[in-house]
Amino acid sequence: MDWxxxxxxxxxxxxxxxxxxxxxxxxxxxxxxxxxxGSLRLESGRxxxxxxxxxxxxxxxxxxxxxxxxxxxxxxxxxxxVGAAGPGQPTAGWWPELVGPGLAIDTDRWxxxxxxxxxxCQGTTGPASVAPDGAEWxxxxxxxxIRDQVAAQAGLADALGIERFAAVxxxxxxxxxxxxxxxxxxxxxxxxxxxxxxxxxxxDQLARNSLQLEAVRLDPRFADGDYYDAESGPWRGxxxxxxxxxxxxxxxxxxxxxxxxxxxxxxxPHTAGGRYAVESYLxxxxxxxxxxxxxxxxxxxxxxxxxxxxxRGRGALAEAVARVRATTLVLGITSDRYFxxxxxxxxxxxxxxxxxxxxPTIVDSPFGHDAFLLDVEAVGAAVTRLLAA
Ligand SMILES: CC(=O)SCCNC(=O)CCNC(=O)[C@H](O)C(C)(C)COP(=O)(O)OP(=O)(O)OC[C@H]1O[C@@H](n2cnc3c(N)ncnc32)[C@H](O)[C@@H]1OP(=O)(O)O
Ligand SMILES: N[C@@H](CCO)C(=O)O
Numbered sequence: 172m173d174w175x176x177x178x179x180x181x182x183x184x185x186x187x188x189x190x191x192x193x194x195x196x197x198x199x200x201x202x203x204x205x206x207x208x209g210s211l212r213l214e215s216g217r218x219x220x221x222x223x224x225x226x227x228x229x230x231x232x233x234x235x236x237x238x239x240x241x242x243x244x245x246x247x248x249x250x251x252x253v254g255a256a257g258p259g260q261p262t263a264g265w266w267p268e269l270v271g272p273g274l275a276i277d278t279d280r281w282x283x284x285x286x287x288x289x290x291x292c293q294g295t296t297g298p299a300s301v302a303p304d305g306a307e308w309x310x311x312x313x314x315x316x317i318r319d320q321v322a323a324q325a326g327l328a329d330a331l332g333i334e335r336f337a338a339v340x341x342x343x344x345x346x347x348x349x350x351x352x353x354x355x356x357x358x359x360x361x362x363x364x365x366x367x368x369x370x371x372x373x374x375d376q377l378a379r380n381s382l383q384l385e386a387v388r389l390d391p392r393f394a395d396g397d398y399y400d401a402e403s404g405p406w407r408g409x410x411x412x413x414x415x416x417x418x419x420x421x422x423x424x425x426x427x428x429x430x431x432x433x434x435x436x437x438x439x440p441h442t443a444g445g446r447y448a449v450e451s452y453l454x455x456x457x458x459x460x461x462x463x464x465x466x467x468x469x470x471x472x473x474x475x476x477x478x479x480x481x482x483r484g485r486g487a488l489a490e491a492v493a494r495v496r497a498t499t500l501v502l503g504i505t506s507d508r509y510f511x512x513x514x515x516x517x518x519x520x521x522x523x524x525x526x527x528x529x530x531p532t533i534v535d536s537p538f539g540h541d542a543f544l545l546d547v548e549a550v551g552a553a554v555t556r557l558l559a560a
Contacts, residue, residue: 225294243341369514
């Protein structure tokens with residue numbers, strides 16, 4: 172099997188890991204476009220100046236511009252929903268099986284727009300961006316909420332002349348954004364797709380996220396967030412956070428069945444210091460992640476996810492979501508241990524115009540939370556139904 176190779180050399184080589192995996196001004200990217208929004212007033216009351224949103228599009232707007240579909244990425248995704256990796260674009264598209272001609276989000280009919288999230292590190296303003304004083308924001312970058320990020324997305328919609336989206340669809344953190352669109356701007360969206368996201372980040376999730384945050388902050392190279400001029404960044408802490416995150420994203424059953432108790436190399440883990448295959452898998456993902464992501468962004472985005480509570484300041488959950496006018500798909504995954512199905516059940520029960528009444532659409536998958544990226548047939552079928560509604 173091709174994964175039966177030892178990635179230990181890559182995982183321990185500090186010299187080969189960049190200080191930050193953030194996109195930097197001037198880095199080439201083929202399909203990415205930008206909109207400058209000026210300053211954005213945050214929920215905290217702070218003004219974030221010079222906000223720029225990076226985005227990609229597929230398909231064409233119709234004359235009324237009412238065929239726009241907003242597709243929103245998860246925590247470590249970006250605007251590149253479809254397409255190859257290339258210079259300035261570290262990953263291939265994350266939903267190529269869902270977006271395109273004849274696919275669930277059919278680009279012959281819909282004008283698809285995907286922004287990179289506020290606080291991110293792939294072109295939209297984030298902690299690695301240059302502040303008005305000419306230095307990276309670093310530790311000075313403000314805390315953001317899911318609602319702040321949605322406000323930036325609304326700024327992009329305004330700039331593109333979109334009054335109302337035919338649909339806003341997102342997975343995981345993108346699902347939190349989609350839900351906020353439905354509740355916060357009900358007149359601006361006809362359909363909402365909330366995939367593998369909860370109505371609020373639960374205390375259990377907050378607790379587990381806190382371990383990841385601490386893993387990054389404890390790395391001496393983190394330097395309180397001001398590491399951009401250093402020779403080496405907080406890659407160890409970031410890789411450890413990613414290892415923890417992978418355990419949220421994949422199910423225990425999958426890991427058990429996929430890796431068993433296999434060893435990664437010829438060395439016996441019990442007597443000769445070798446590693447188990449599953450350890451090597453986490454090591455590989457932790458290591459790869461540090462090459463494409465920025466540690467400060469990871470903190471800002473995780474804290475934004477922690478802020479998520481669609482009912483915050485809006486009464487009880489049922490009261491908050493009663494504002495939604497859109498037809499709403501709430502999709503949950505049976506093996507999701509990050510945002511368990513129970514959350515989607517509560518959300519669907521409270522929503523007024525559910526695609527499947529007051530029940531979530533359930534994807535029975537062994538892949539855990541990441542099934543919204545991997546189980547493309549079932550997820551595509553649900554999104555197709557939403558767009559036909
Ligand atoms: C919406 C968006 O947010 S996400 C943007 C893209 N998402 C991500 O990058 C998130 C992190 N990654 C993931 O969550 C997953 O990799 C997904 C969902 C993208 C894809 O999942 P899968 O197809 O199941 O890939 P999987 O997790 O098995 O990883 C495959 C890689 O692990 C490597 N690997 C597998 N087992 C081992 C092992 N024992 N030791 C070392 N490496 C291993 C494989 O060689 C492969 O490497 P390659 O990608 O260079 O070919
Ligand atoms: N694999 C996804 C999971 C978070 O939803 C990501 O890294 O963004």
